[in-house]
Amino acid sequence: MHSSPKDIEQLLQRAHHIAGWQLGEIAAELGIAAPHDLRHHKGWVGQLLEHWLGASAGSRPEPDFPHLGVELKTVPIDANYKPIESTYISVCPLTGLRGLRWQDSAVCHKLSHVLWIPVQGDKSIPVAQRHVGMPLLWQPTADEQQQLQRDWEELIEQVALGKVESITAHQGELLQLRPKAANRKALTEAIGPDGCKINTLPRGFYLRTSFTKLLFQRNFS
DNA sequence: TGTTGATCATGC
DNA sequence: GCATGATCAACA
Numbered sequence: 145m146h147s148s149p150k151d152i153e154q155l156l157q158r159a160h161h162i163a164g165w166q167l168g169e170i171a172a173e174l175g176i177a178a179p180h181d182l183r184h185h186k187g188w189v190g191q192l193l194e195h196w197l198g199a200s201a202g203s204r205p206e207p208d209f210p211h212l213g214v215e216l217k218t219v220p221i222d223a224n225y226k227p228i229e230s231t232y233i234s235v236c237p238l239t240g241l242r243g244l245r246w247q248d249s250a251v252c253h254k255l256s257h258v259l260w261i262p263v264q265g266d267k268s269i270p271v272a273q274r275h276v277g278m279p280l281l282w283q284p285t286a287d288e289q290q291q292l293q294r295d296w297e298e299l300i301e302q303v304a305l306g307k308v309e310s311i312t313a314h315q316g317e318l319l320q321l322r323p324k325a326a327n328r329k330a331l332t333e334a335i336g337p338d339g340c341k342i343n344t345l346p347r348g349f350y351l352r353t354s355f356t357k358l359l360f361q362r363n364f365s
Numbered sequence: 366t367g368t369t370g371a372t373c374a375t376g377c
Numbered sequence: 378g379c380a381t382g383a384t385c386a387a388c389a
Contacts, residue, residue: 182373182383182384182385183373183384183385184373184374185373185374185383185384186372186373186374186382186383186384186385187373187374187375187381187382187383187384188374188382188383189382189383189384190381190382190383191374191375191381191382191383194381194382202376202377202380202381203375203376203377203379203380203381203382204380204381205379205380205381208381218382218383220383220384228367228384229383229384229385230368230369230383230384231383232381232382232383234380234381235379235380235381265384267384312369312370313368313369313370314368314369320368320369322369322370322371323369323370323371323372324380325371325372325378326372326373326374326378327371327372327373328370328371328372330378330379331378332378332379345370345371346378346379346380348380352368353367353368354367
């Protein structure tokens with residue numbers, strides 16, 4: 145399966161097909177090797193499943209399945225099916241924020257329709273032997289949508305007011321804003337406290353682990 | 366032991 | 378550097 149799925153049904157079918165498989169089996173089907181650990185291959189699992197499911201390659205700011213409007217997210221889980229990491233959503237724009245509305249934001253678009261695929265994340269299990277879980281096609285409820293919008297607006301407002309460097313990951317109920325960079329030296333332009341331009345670490349929006357935990361609890365138990 | 370801030374790989 | 382895919386690892 146490398147071609148783009150023709151509809152959501154086919155996408156779900158492919159996802160269900162590999163539920164219960166080990167990552168090494170999928171890798172073998174695709175003719176690629178599994179790394180021994182993810183320390184130097186942090187995005188490997190996500191990219192493996194992208195390939196298998198036929199997601200469009202590339203690093204464009206688009207959904208993984210543009211024609212379906214569906215975003216793919218793989219989530220590491222523990223033995224109880226609980227997510228053990230936060231989920232990266234998108235970069236946060238740090239300039240040109242005037243008039244930017246939630247409805248037009250990347251976060252809103254990406255989270256409007258998500259295919260979640262849980263994968264065992266216990267570091268004691270060799271990567272190739274980790275099992276893929278049941279897929280979950282999700283759309284935020286009205287309540288979730290509202291809370292996401294509140295978080296986003298609160299964070300974006302502070303960025304627009306030049307307070308990006310005083311935002312911590314403690315802020316936000318569902319979303320959080322955290323560094324998203326190659327390292328401490330990768331800087332980008334932002335608005336400073338006095339309204340002048342400053343250089344700061346690029347930031348990204350993440351979904352809290354506590355939220356995906358609830359999400360999986362609701363749907364897998 | 367859960368979270369936050371930092372980091373790794375890749376393509377362009 | 379930016380955007381994709383994320384997980385690591387130090388600290389509270």
